Amino acid sequence: MEEAKFAIIDVETTGGGIKDNKITEICIIVLQNGEEVNRFVSLINPQRDIPYYIEKLTGINDAMVAHAPRFEEVASAINEVTRDCIFVAHNVGFDYNVVRSEFESAGIDFNRKRLCTVRLSKKLIPGLFSYSLGNLCTSINIPHRDRHRAQGDTEATVLLFKRCLELDPDYDVISGFLNRNSKESYLPPHFKSSDFENLPTTAGVYFFKDKKGTPLYIGKAINIQKRVLSHFREKSNRKYALLQDTHTIDYERTGSELLALLREAELILKYYPKFNKAQKNPAKPYKLTSYLNKKGIHQFALHKNKIAPVSWMQFYTREEAIFFLESICETYNLCPKYCSLQQNNGECNHYKIKDCSGFCKEEIDPVTYNKRVAEAFEFISTYDDSCLILTEGRTTEEKSFIYLKQGKYAGYGFIESTENITKVEDFTNQLIPQKSSAYADRIISRYLTMSANIEKIQLQKEAVFEYDIFERWVS
Structure with a gap:
């Protein structure tokens, strides 16, 4: 690793996430053996207007970039400067994907190994209040001039990265982050890799939460860990914003996909998470x-x-x-x-x-x-009629059940797989009551009509059906 080259990069953009976001300025400083060996700095003409709030933040305006080169005009130079380098940035997911998107528009395939100094700092300099570049530099006495300009932010990130190299002289942490099997390059900047490894590979619901523990997004999955990882790899503005706000991910195992669907619908209606699309009122049945x-x-x-x-x-x-x-x-x-x-x-x-x-x-x-x-x-x-739908449990020793009271969803629970149930009293202690909703009715209706080999326990009828009507029908 001593001979490795690291391209520390920062970009300023027109704003708007990572999709359709255009670069207005880029700075690249290449380090090898802890020393600068190359540097590239340039304003970029984004070929669109720079929003006023971005101008106020960065100081870059339309006049400054009017005669600057377009990205495709400097793409070859950037490609050459970063060749055989590891792409390093503070919150690398943003900078890397914006740069890669610009290369795609220029018809060039751009792939580099990448390191995030946010995640690296959290590992090597734990316990700080904030890991934003400005606050981090203040906390560990790194000078940070020309904030929100590409060269100023890159130079501060270089000093931060050198500090990390001092704390990881044998490249043990960096090598682990660069391991192809490591998820470090995909994980949100505030999320612990150990928390991801602890996510189950079974069915259930999961919660992306902010630093206060408020659910930002709720989803369901047959394999929670695999589904969560797929979110990390999605490249959309909405998903990027979600991951930037995510500090923890919680979960609830359900055992079965059916119960996961029901719990997802219930919890979305309970919390109305910011990043879940609003549930529409189902059409008339x-x-x-x-x-x-x-x-x-x-x-x-x-x-x-x-x-x-x-x-x-x-x-x-x-x-x-x-x-x-x-x-x-x-x-x-x-x-x-x-x-x-x-x-x-x-x-x-x-x-x-x-x-x-x-x-x-x-x-x-x-x-x-x-x-x-x-x-x-x-x-x-x-x-x-009132019945239980039995599905897979959270372990091999149990089953999950969905309780339908006169055809309406009334709750769920878990019982031992060998337990014999014939009436409501047999599972009252295990029942977690729930309110029925149009969403729950739709989920269960579809399951009952479209699924084969349903395991179902008919309970004692709670309403007597008027069978004499049959006599009128057939007479």
Whole structure:
């Protein structure tokens, strides 16, 4: 490592994150064996107006860059100066990605190993109140002139980096940061690598939190650690802003993706995190209804806005509704045309269901057909009864459960995988009650209609279904 070359770099820009952000000034100081061996400094014409707030911060205005070279005019020189160098910057994620984006616009592939002096300082100079360049320099007595100008900030970063080299003479820490398997170059500047390593690789929800512990973003994942790492590698202005504000990442293991989806929806509604997109009100659901048609049989119908005297179920997408109706049609040998699966007036001709009941061909009478419909209605009437949906637990010794009270989400919990449950009292102590919402209803509805081999425990019915209505239907 003694012969390694380090290109300490700082850029000033037009502002606006890392995407569509243009460089207005760049300074590169190359160190080898702790000594400066090269330097490149230049204003850059961003070919766009510099916002007033950026001008006030940096002192760089449109007149200053009007006759400066465009980035593509100095790209070759910058590429050559930094060749075989390790890219070093204070908060390297910003500077590196802005520079790389400029190279991409110039049609040049730019790839360098990189080091962050924020993360390096936190490791080698722990316990400081702030690791911003200005505060850090003040804390350890490093002169910092011409703040918010590329050369002034780069010269201060050079002195900081030299201090780090003194504290890491054998390059043990630096070598670890440069290890290809290390996540250091991707992690947010305020986030501890040990905290990332402690994230589980199982399903759950995770929380990006600010320095006060307030959730900034809440997400769900099948593999929490892998999903969090994918956030670190995303290159968007919004994600960059999130990572700059993130100080800790917390998590909650759920065992199953279904419970993770539910917890994510609940927690977003509870905290309204700054970086989560606002949850929109779900569109009006499709309602599964039925009516007695002119042929004397009970026919299924799907309505989105109409009020019907009988509403059996609701679905949040037409895809879910059709999937469910196809299953009912096949299971109880009904006619697709009388199950809202096709619109023509002739015989059934469904692309998927080839064997219909025969009523459309007058092969059976209305009473026989309605008996089959009654069986389907009986199944549907119990479909939304109180039950537990069992899914994977947080360990192999347990299962997670989702409690539906008369078809509505009412809570969740965890039980031993060998535990036998038949009534509500059997899991009351393990239940974590939750309020139902349109989001939870939609998540569960989709899971029930689209998932195969659902492990479900039917509980004692809490409302008696009026079975005598079947007699009226089939009589």
